[in-house]
Amino acid sequence: MESPAQSLDSDGILEIDTLKQFTIPKRKKAKRDLFETIASDSREYVQDILQVLRLSYKDRESARNFSYSRPRLIHNDQLLDEYAEKKKQMRQDGYTEKELQDVYGFLYVETEQEMRRICRDGLHTGNCKIHV
DSSP: OOOGGGOBOTTSOBOHHHHHTOOOOOOOOOOOOSEEEOOTTSHIIIIIIHHHHHHTOSSGGGGGGOOOOSOEEEOOHHHHHHHHHHHHHHHHTTOOHHHHOOOOOOOOOSOHHHHHHHHHHOOOTTOOSOOO
C-alpha cells in the first residue's frame, strides 16, 4: 500500500488528499538592525525622506538654513505593530479617515544616544523638554 505522500492517480498526478496534507512553511523575518544607513542619492532618501522634509517647512525660505547628513531608515517592528493596532482601534472608535491620516513631526535631539532611545522605545507625550 502506498503512503499518502506517494499516492498517485492513474495519470501519475498526486491525489488531492496528498496535496491537502502539504503545508507551505512560513518565512521567518530576518532580524534587522534598528538603523539602516542609506545613501543620500538613493531613491528612498531623495523621493521619500527629503521630499517630506522639504514640504514640511512652515516658511519655504527655511530650506536654505538646513542641511542633512547620514540619512538612516529606522526598523522597529514592535512600534510599527503598536501603531497599526492603535490606528485600527481608533478607526473602530469612529475616527474619520482625515483624523487618521499620517502626518509628520520633527524633533531635534542633541545626542545620538537620545535618538537611539526614541527610535527603540518610541516617543511618548510629556517626555520632551521642548514646549511650544
